[in-house]
Amino acid sequence: MSGRPDSGTGPETADSEAPAGQDASVDPLAASDDPWEDARRARWTAVGTGAALTLAGLAAALLRLARSAPALVPAAYAGGAAVCAAAAVLGSRGRTRRALWLLIAGAMVMALGDQFD
Numbered sequence: 141m142s143g144r145p146d147s148g149t150g151p152e153t154a155d156s157e158a159p160a161g162q163d164a165s166v167d168p169l170a171a172s173d174d175p176w177e178d179a180r181r182a183r184w185t186a187v188g189t190g191a192a193l194t195l196a197g198l199a200a201a202l203l204r205l206a207r208s209a210p211a212l213v214p215a216a217y218a219g220g221a222a223v224c225a226a227a228a229v230l231g232s233r234g235r236t237r238r239a240l241w242l243l244i245a246g247a248m249v250m251a252l253g254d255q256f257d
Contacts, residue, residue: 179234186231186239190224193243197221197250209257216253220246 201217223246231239 179236182236183231183234186236186243187228189243190226190228190231190239193224193246193250194221194228197224197246200250204257213253213257216256217250220248220250220253222246223249 197217198221201214201221204214204217223242227239227242227246230236230242
């Protein structure tokens with residue numbers, strides 16, 4: 141005996157246990173097969189992330205202006221925020237790859253400004 145059930149109740153018959161009208165091989169929680177939905181989700185992600193990083197960069201620039209920090213620090217935060225704002229605009233227009241690279245560049249500029257503090 142190999143230990144395999146011969147009664148047909150094993151995992152190989154899982155398709156026959158699906159509810160009527162539903163294919164068991166389709167996972168409802170999996171990513172959609174609709175490319176338009178994927179593109180819409182990528183645009184919203186780029187816009188949301190760009191807006192969040194823009195606000196964070198502007199807030200950090202304003203906080204650093206209030207303290208005694210070198211002038212390069214708030215300028216770097218503001219510059220990184222501007223790059224992230226441009227990424228949000230590009231993302232809203234469907235240029236999500238370029239937006240991703242601009243988000244990375246903007247975050248790097250802000251991180252570089254933090255190193256001067």
